[in-house]
Amino acid sequence: MKKILPLLLCLTLLVSCKNSNNSANGKLNVVTTTTMITDLVKNIGGDSISVQGLMGSGVDPHLYKASEGDVSKLTRADVVFYSGLHLEGKLVDVFEKMGRNSNTIALAEVLDKKGLIGSEYFASSYDPHIWFNIAYWKQITTYLTQELSKLDPAHAAYFEKNKTAYLKKLDALDKQVRETIATLPKEKRILVTAHDAFNYFGREYGFEVVGLQGLSTATEAGVQDVQNLAQLIIEKKVKAIFVETSVPRRTIEALQQAVKAEGFQVEIGGTLYSDALGNAGTKEGTYIGMFTYNVKTIVEALK
Structure with missing residues (x-):
């Protein structure tokens, strides 16, 4: 204040x-x-x-x-x-x-x-x-x-x-987004990210979306949050989870380690743009380029 x-x-x-x-x-x-x-x-x-x-x-x-x-x-x-x-x-x-x-x-x-x-x-x-x-x-x-x-x-x-x-x-x-997503089986459409920035995306394109930190990055994920999400990943055999450019990588890495401790391997499928675009002058620095990149990254990692 x-x-x-x-x-x-x-x-x-x-x-x-x-x-x-x-x-x-x-x-x-x-x-x-x-x-x-x-x-x-x-x-x-x-x-x-x-x-x-x-x-x-x-x-x-x-x-x-x-x-x-x-x-x-x-x-x-x-x-x-x-x-x-x-x-x-x-x-x-x-x-x-x-x-x-x-x-x-x-x-x-x-x-x-x-x-x-x-x-x-x-x-x-x-x-x-x-x-x-x-x-x-x-x-x-x-x-x-x-x-x-x-x-x-x-x-x-x-x-x-x-x-x-x-x-x-x-x-x-x-x-283009719908055509790309159509190549991913429905049972594999589970998107795990650092925070819940993708709920509108999930609702529109048929993904179950789970964010470790909730909707706002101002809230911190606790140990219980990590453990609960780790169990969901194991139960649903989620192949990959994702970091975000505007959220510290350590939150997802902690989740990956929690899953590993239970004897299951989950990959970090890539970095998604959530609350900000990529660098100016790049394709990902535009809304359309960002959206295209995100969808390609998600689908390829979860297949």
């Missing part, structure tokens, strides 16, 4: 001095939080906007805290797009403060809550990992396009064109 208060004071001072026109070089100045949202905004906004993403590859949004430099970027932005549903839990105080003075938009708020997975770990009471449902990502794409068009009507047709092209790519991605 001691660190949060100075940041909020800094935020108040910056907002009070904020200029009415923040656009850089005539372009809409957009700030984003997660890498998934940054990638989406770039796909829709193209070269007509200026985008600054706060989080990079491998960054855990559950634990991310705003620096003074971040606060400066946020308050000088024409619009801030964030995921919402308390994914960026440590930024909530900052967003609440900004809500009275700036244009902050939680993209997940466009989704019908009736279709979301419940969660006791988040203040929103919903699992925030909605990007693993491509249909949800398409809804968010349309919502983002609408919001950008309101802010920059002169480029509305350009945004709409980019949206149409991107939605076609998402349709192709969904088709």
Whole structure:
């Protein structure tokens, strides 16, 4: 709390001095939080906007805290797009403060809550990992396009064109994902990861998903959690388990050792991208590339 208060004071001072026109070089100045949202905004906004993403590859949004430099970027932005549903839990105080003075938009708020997975770990009471449902990502794409068009009507047709092209790519991605998963027998579709980031993926594509740390990486897995999951792996003869780029590897390695101690061998099937994309400039640094990589890794390891 001691660190949060100075940041909020800094935020108040910056907002009070904020200029009415923040656009850089005539372009809409957009700030984003997660890498998934940054990638989406770039796909829709193209070269007509200026985008600054706060989080990079491998960054855990559950634990991310705003620096003074971040606060400066946020308050000088024409619009801030964030995921919402308390994914960026440590930024909530900052967003609440900004809500009275700036244009902050939680993209997940466009989704019908009736279709979301419940969660006791988040203040929103919903699992925030909605990007693993491509249909949800398409809804968010349309919502983002609408919001950008309101802010920059002169480029509305350009945004709409980019949206149409991107939605076609998402349709192709969904088709490819289903074809790849169809090669994996249903009884082998058990996905064990460091934390429960893949429940929307599992529900959509027919996987049983088990995360060692629950929905939030802010919760620690206990010895009993490891033992219980080890027994499930042995009972169902799970061939492989997976680490995540934004979660320490040691949690899954501990699980692997617990399984080994019971006389069963389970492999680490690879590293999945869960709460962040891969490095910028790589295929995995895009939403579509990340999704494709994850599915290929999961299917090949579990066959």
